[in-house]
Every structure is written in C-alpha cells, then in structure tokens.
Amino acid sequence: MENNENIFLAIKGAIAAVAGMYSAAFGVVGCLALVWVACMAVDYISGSAAACKNGEWSSKAAREGIYHKGGMLLVVVVAAITDAAVHMAVESIPSIGINYSAVILPVVLVWYIFTELGSIVENAAAMGANVPEKLVKLLAAGKAAVEKDGAETVIDAALGGVSGQSGKNALEKLDYDELVELACQMGLTVKDGESRAELLSEIIKCAVEHESKQ
Numbered sequence: 001m002e003n004n005e006n007i008f009l010a011i012k013g014a015i016a017a018v019a020g021m022y023s024a025a026f027g028v029v030g031c032l033a034l035v036w037v038a039c040m041a042v043d044y045i046s047g048s049a050a051a052c053k054n055g056e057w058s059s060k061a062a063r064e065g066i067y068h069k070g071g072m073l074l075v076v077v078v079a080a081i082t083d084a085a086v087h088m089a090v091e092s093i094p095s096i097g098i099n100y101s102a103v104i105l106p107v108v109l110v111w112y113i114f115t116e117l118g119s120i121v122e123n124a125a126a127m128g129a130n131v132p133e134k135l136v137k138l139l140a141a142g143k144a145a146v147e148k149d150g151a152e153t154v155i156d157a158a159l160g161g162v163s164g165q166s167g168k169n170a171l172e173k174l175d176y177d178e179l180v181e182l183a184c185q186m187g188l189t190v191k192d193g194e195s196r197a198e199l200l201s202e203i204i205k206c207a208v209e210h211e212s213k214q
Contacts, residue, residue, distance in 0.1 A: 028106070029105055029106055029109070032109040033076075033109060035113055036076075036109050036112050036113050039112075039116035039117060039120065040069050040072070040116055042116075042120055043116045043119045043120050043123065044065055044066075044069065046120055046123035046124065046127070047065060047119070047123045048062065048065075049123070049127060050124075050126035050127045053126070053127055054126060072112060075108065075112075076105070076108060076109065076112070079104045079105040079107075079108040080105045082104050082105075083103065083104045083105045107146060110146050111143060111146045114139055114142045114143035114146060115143060118136070118139045118140065118143065121135060121136060121139065176199070179196065179199050179200060180199065182203060183199060183202065186203065186206050187206075188203065188206060
C-alpha cells in the first residue's frame with residue numbers, strides 16, 4: 001500500500017514538474033495552446049460519439065473533421081508567425097519606442113477555444129445530455145467578446161503604455177473629450193456630469209477586467 005502511494009506521489013511530482021517547466025518555457029500562450037489542443041481532441045471524440053449514437057457516423061465525415069482541425073492548426077501557425085514578424089519588425093526599429101508582445105496568437109487561441117467548447121456542448125446535446133441554456137449563452141458571449149473590434153488595441157492603449165510609460169500615466173495625459181471617446185470605444189456608458197476622475201477610474205477598471213480574462 002505504501003509503495004503504491006509512493007508511486008502515485010512520484011507520478012504526481014513528475015507531472016507537476018513537467019507542467020511547471022512547460023509553463024516557464026512557453027508562458028500563458030503555451031498553456032492556451034494546450035487547452036485548445038485538448039478541446040479539439042474532446043470535440044472530435046464527442047462529435048464521433050454523437051454521430052455513432054444517431055447512426056450518422058461515416059469515414060468521410062471523420063476525415064472531414066480531421067481536415068477541419070488541420071485547417072485550424074494552419075490558422076494558429078499563421079497567427080504565431082504574424083506575431084513573431086511584428087515583434088522582429090518592432091525590435092529592429094527601437095526608435096519608435098513600442099514594446100510589442102504576442103497579441104494576435106492569444107486572441108486566435110481564445111477564439112478557437114470558445115468555438116471548440118461550443119461545439120462540445122452541441123455534441124453533448126446530440127448525445128442526449130441536458131445542456132443549461134445559460135452555459136450556451138455564456139460561451140457565445142465569450143466568443144463575441146473576443147471578436148469585438150478594436151478591443152485588443154484599446155487594452156494596449158489603456159495598459160500597455162507607450163515609450164516606457166505605464167498605461168495609467170498615458171491615460172492621465174488625455175483630456176476629458178479624449179477620455180470620453182476612449183470610453184465609448186470600450187463600450188462604456190458616459191453618465192451626464194461624470195467627472196474626469198470618475199471616467200478615468202471606470203476606463204482603468206474596465207481595461208484591467210478585460211485583460212485579466214485574456
């Protein structure tokens with residue numbers, strides 16, 4: 001019994017060590033990639049199971065599913081190359097004072113993760129499971145949030161900073177009208193009589209909440 005416990009602890013420690021090294025090497029983007037790959041696998045397996053249950057499985061449909069996943073992989077590779085190319089371009093021109101980190105790849109991965117989760121839920125329903133409507137709406141809302149035009153640019157302007165400045169310092173240099181315009185771009189409602197300090201606080205709060213979800 002004690003030997004079994006020791007083996008279990010050894011396996012657990014090895015998994016934790018590998019996960020820690022992977023996270024240290026590839027960071028958040030690497031973790032997102034792993035989650036996406038896991039979601040793709042679950043989606044393919046659950047989709048095949050649902051098709052078998054309903055008598056709709058065929059080798060042709062299975063191949064189409066594999067081709068579809070392969071196409072997604074190509075899109076992710078293109079996103080990664082684009083991020084790398086922009087980063088190298090920015091690094092080669094230090095005078096512009098921009099610090100660029102991966103933006104496109106994380107957004108694409110999160111979008112695909114929400115897409116796969118939505119597909120998994122559909123497969124579960126086809127297999128006979130009762131799916132909470134709120135879960136379906138939540139996944140759809142998450143996907144829509146990722147698709148929102150200009151969201152990444154707004155977050156970068158609010159938090160990323162320019163020329164070594166913090167995001168807050170950059171925002172504090174904007175006048176009231178510029179803050180109102182930024183708030184509207186972020187989807188915030190500007191109240192009548194709202195002070196500049198209150199508006200600035202709402203913008204920073206929204207930006208931090210959005211960034212924490214990435």
